Amino acid sequence: MNTTQLLDRLSGKTDKLSKSDLKVAAVVLRDPQAAIHQSIAKLATEAGVSEPTVNRLCRKLGCNGYPDFKLKLAQEISRGSHLFSENMEASDDTRTVINKILSSIEQSVNSIGQATSPASIEEATDLLMSSKSIYFFGMGASGPVALDAQHKFARFGIPVVAHTDFINQRMMCSMLTEEDSAVFISYTGRTKAIVDNAELATKSGARTIGLTRSGTPLAKHCRVVVNAVTAEDTDLFTPMTSRIIHLALVDILATKMALQLGDEVEKNIKAIKTNLQSTRS
Amino acid sequence: MNTTQLLDRLSGKTDKLSKSDLKVAAVVLRDPQAAIHQSIAKLATEAGVSEPTVNRLCRKLGCNGYPDFKLKLAQEISRGSHLFSENMEASDDTRTVINKILSSIEQSVNSIGQATSPASIEEATDLLMSSKSIYFFGMGASGPVALDAQHKFARFGIPVVAHTDFINQRMMCSMLTEEDSAVFISYTGRTKAIVDNAELATKSGARTIGLTRSGTPLAKHCRVVVNAVTAEDTDLFTPMTSRIIHLALVDILATKMALQLGDEVEKNIKAIKTNLQSTRS
DNA sequence: TGAATTACGTAAGTTTATTACAAAAAGGAC
């Protein structure tokens, strides 16, 4: 799902726009806010072209007609991402860098909202809740995510461990039982080491859950897959959004679980909070 | 700028909505995303009312007809500030839980956009870039953040280490020099252990940077403070958004640094990428 | 119970967007 396009593409850099298309684009770009409140007729007149020309441009840009174009444009403007999800440039000032990063995060967060199926979350939490113990496995950028998950799930009173070390992971995977859950975290879903470990865990009978893009090798070796997709795939910035997405998914799982466990958890949390007070200055 | 109206008002709390209005509202609220792609006819049918009823509701809500309503709704949805920052309830279904979490993330991300001063980012990156080595310190929920930062900054060719262990942190802090940067990560800014370590590091002459709420004890002991604030402060969910914010700030720092370092970094990244290929299946 | 008010739907009317087709312009080949 491409999240940022219209205003960029209207500039004509990525698409081959005809003379008339550019006339329309110029009008829209001059005041996008105004454009979304205009009818196709007004816009066409203002740009000095015919209505079908405007309509054709909309379709060329991937929209389903003019109203759809207005809708998408409105969204793009409101989320402030007209700022871009083009890439960073060395000339960007700090404020711009901040905005670009934050808006790319927002976009990814938004997109998993749509990509995540409630069913998969439910399946995953069902497995986790009834487990004797839970293991999180992640390597590289996903290592910290696994550790974060460990920290988060620790409050539930079920034994939780995260492993980021290949050998340790392997050891654990071969020892898992039908009552253990193993969560494998990987953005690419293609890291051999983690795929092999997931396969091993599944063979051991464990309840394997993949936090990864569905359709990848890792996904194939997991009982349940929680789909983690991002739009962007830039050299420099790929790992950024992927972690945030993984964390968000972990949050969702943990929250769902907390809600289902109910009172028990709250008691744990209160106890933890009380004991943490003394560590504060 | 009032950012959230339509969806709130549709709930009927602020406005007096008629029976039919509520039927329409229910349909829209159930899936706003779908609503904006529907014609007034479909929506009316689905809600079991007539088209003018829908139209009248739109006007009642301050819109200039149905298309205008769709437009405004689309903007509201895309900026993510819809859906509640109310708390979770045990009765929430999975879709609702997902939405609540994601929107609370979006809100926090949005708010640091405003709270973060470009100046502080620049000061911090200036310190980091000219450092002989960089240390990240975090405990508890901030531990994984520190590790993540380590992973991220490793690409810059400067020695980077993260420590999550109190004793190890203390050791390092007492050994730091004027040419080393030490980044302390803490949401509360009041965890004694980390505050003490920051104090120690500053005494050692190190370039101390705090990723924490400004005004806290930790902030006082750091040369540069990158302000990390969140709005919410719920028992159950505090740690969630704070980590995301910390990560976002780390991303910003890393990106800013990458941009300033330029070619060098790209070379490193290419090399890393190439070498990672062989680990993929 | 009855009058007044509000809510609602039907149907007609108007605006808006789309499609089909034809004319014009641009680009190539000879």
Added chain:
DNA sequence: GTCCTTTTTGTAATAAACTTACGTAATTCA
């Protein structure tokens, strides 16, 4: 340059969507 092909653009007809006007049903309050 001329002819042919391809692309671009506009005109006109059509269809879809939205709005308005009006009349009926429901509700409220006396």
